Amino acid sequence: MRSKGYRFRIFLFFSLLVILVINVGSDLLISRYLPGEIKILVNEERDFLFNVPLDAKINGNLEGVVMVNQEPVKDNLVLNLQKSFTIKPKKTGVIDVELKLFGILPIKTVKVDVIDKKRVVPVGKTIGVTVYTDGILVLGTGLVYGEDGKKYNPAKGKLYTGDYIKAVNGKQISRKKELIEIVKKNQGEQIELDVIRNDKKQKVNITPVKTIENNQYKIGVWVRDDTQGIGTMTYMDLDKKTFGALGHGITDVDTKQLIEIETGEVVNTMITTIKKGEDGVPGEISGIIVGGEGNRLGEIKKNTSHGIFGEASNEGIDQVLENDIIPIGFRYDVHEGQAFIRSDVSGKLKDYEILIKKIYLGDESNKGMIIEVVDEDLIKTTNGIIQGMSGSPIIQDNKLIGAVTHVFVQDSKKGYGVFIENMLIEE
Numbered sequence: 001m002r003s004k005g006y007r008f009r010i011f012l013f014f015s016l017l018v019i020l021v022i023n024v025g026s027d028l029l030i031s032r033y034l035p036g037e038i039k040i041l042v043n044e045e046r047d048f049l050f051n052v053p054l055d056a057k058i059n060g061n062l063e064g065v066v067m068v069n070q071e072p073v074k075d076n077l078v079l080n081l082q083k084s085f086t087i088k089p090k091k092t093g094v095i096d097v098e099l100k101l102f103g104i105l106p107i108k109t110v111k112v113d114v115i116d117k118k119r120v121v122p123v124g125k126t127i128g129v130t131v132y133t134d135g136i137l138v139l140g141t142g143l144v145y146g147e148d149g150k151k152y153n154p155a156k157g158k159l160y161t162g163d164y165i166k167a168v169n170g171k172q173i174s175r176k177k178e179l180i181e182i183v184k185k186n187q188g189e190q191i192e193l194d195v196i197r198n199d200k201k202q203k204v205n206i207t208p209v210k211t212i213e214n215n216q217y218k219i220g221v222w223v224r225d226d227t228q229g230i231g232t233m234t235y236m237d238l239d240k241k242t243f244g245a246l247g248h249g250i251t252d253v254d255t256k257q258l259i260e261i262e263t264g265e266v267v268n269t270m271i272t273t274i275k276k277g278e279d280g281v282p283g284e285i286s287g288i289i290v291g292g293e294g295n296r297l298g299e300i301k302k303n304t305s306h307g308i309f310g311e312a313s314n315e316g317i318d319q320v321l322e323n324d325i326i327p328i329g330f331r332y333d334v335h336e337g338q339a340f341i342r343s344d345v346s347g348k349l350k351d352y353e354i355l356i357k358k359i360y361l362g363d364e365s366n367k368g369m370i371i372e373v374v375d376e377d378l379i380k381t382t383n384g385i386i387q388g389m390s391g392s393p394i395i396q397d398n399k400l401i402g403a404v405t406h407v408f409v410q411d412s413k414k415g416y417g418v419f420i421e422n423m424l425i426e427e
Contacts, residue, residue: 124342128289264300277412285388329399
């Protein structure tokens, strides 16, 4: 016969298991339906129905701050998220909402941003993008042949893929030609590199090798200091004179890492060819990046996982139409069904019909919705979504709700879109 102690341990084990399952399940539920941050417009009443077994507790003095179900609230408020409710914030600011499972177990805190109304121009214009790295990006190390004919790898174990070289012998550098020149002038003497590795500063000492080829000194490292490509501008804010584009970050093709940028620019581009997407093979836009006076649309200030952002130039602002200004639609405005993407892949700017097939309200990345191209003209031109269309604005109910980010490789008519609010957070 089993002892009471044994039965108690079994009871305790299953109790802990149930709590674990509840917590893991609730975390999955929250990540799917409840983001870590929600944006609401001031003085705009919003309807909510989450239908999850959570209570939301808003702490603090709420008098004059918010109305719930059209009634003013004075102090601490608890909402049952299994029932529908309306909220109308009266002031801008940030409200922290504590979520509890069944009103008991603390799960997470959601930040509610109450912001002023924002209106932007959804652009949809294909652009040329050039970015310059913040430091010299190390792609890898390699062998060099010394003047004695032997193989050397002077940077092996000292520099690593993804490092950023910021200075040599105490001198700040940002271009690879500067690095080459310093190594050349140092005539084989040991050099000291200031390196950023995994966001931490490092000092690295390397002795260059005099090579058999032209008697030049080398440290055996592959580097990059800039990159170019084609994408689409998502929006311009004419009041702030800012822009957002791409909907995803610029990553290095070799390191697969998000590039740390010093600066960059977006310019006009001339589309030369369109390669249609096929099952298993993404299509792409090919074009000529057009620089020079009057073609510079803006300066890139940030490269993030949700896109590139920066200051719009006067020339860029002049190329968008003020009467195209529309409101921003947040994730809770988005619904399945008809929407449009704006693009100039045909040679002129046009809105193409799509369907929003699925919505992931809790998504904080750049895959908040699945979209499908149904517009026959766009299918005829591109067979759906192709590389270079990333950043094409998604418009629904005359609101800018997001941007195209990825294509499904096995079905070019389908892809992902990012919520516009996820882009605006990065501005």
